[in-house]
Amino acid sequence: MSKKPSEKETPTKEKAVEEVKEEKEVEKSVEKPAKAEKPQKKKKEEKGIFSLYKIESDKVTRLRPTCERCGPGYFMANHGNRYTCGHCGFTRYKPAEK
Numbered sequence: 001m002s003k004k005p006s007e008k009e010t011p012t013k014e015k016a017v018e019e020v021k022e023e024k025e026v027e028k029s030v031e032k033p034a035k036a037e038k039p040q041k042k043k044k045e046e047k048g049i050f051s052l053y054k055i056e057s058d059k060v061t062r063l064r065p066t067c068e069r070c071g072p073g074y075f076m077a078n079h080g081n082r083y084t085c086g087h088c089g090f091t092r093y094k095p096a097e098k
Ligand SMILES: [Zn+2]
Pocket: 067, 068, 069, 070, 071, 074, 085, 086, 087, 088, 089, 090
C-alpha cells in the first residue's frame, strides 16, 4: 500500500483563485456606470420687453394683447388659456381654439 503523493494536490489553491476572480467581478459591477447624459433642459423663454414685440421689415407687431382697462402700454401675460394684466388683474380668456 503506497499512496501516491499526487493525491495531495491541493484544490484549495484553485478555489482561492476562483474566489479572487469572483471578488474582482463584483468590484467591476460595483464600478459606476458611465454617466448618462442629462436630458437637455428646455430653453427658457427669453424675458424682456423685446420679447413682446416682433419686428417685420419696418413694422412692429405686438405679440401680446394690451390691457383694456389700463390701455395701450400694458401688456397682458400669456397664461395658456387666458391673458391677464399684471397691473390691474384684468383677465381675458382666449377664444376657444378649434
Ligand atoms: Zn390692466
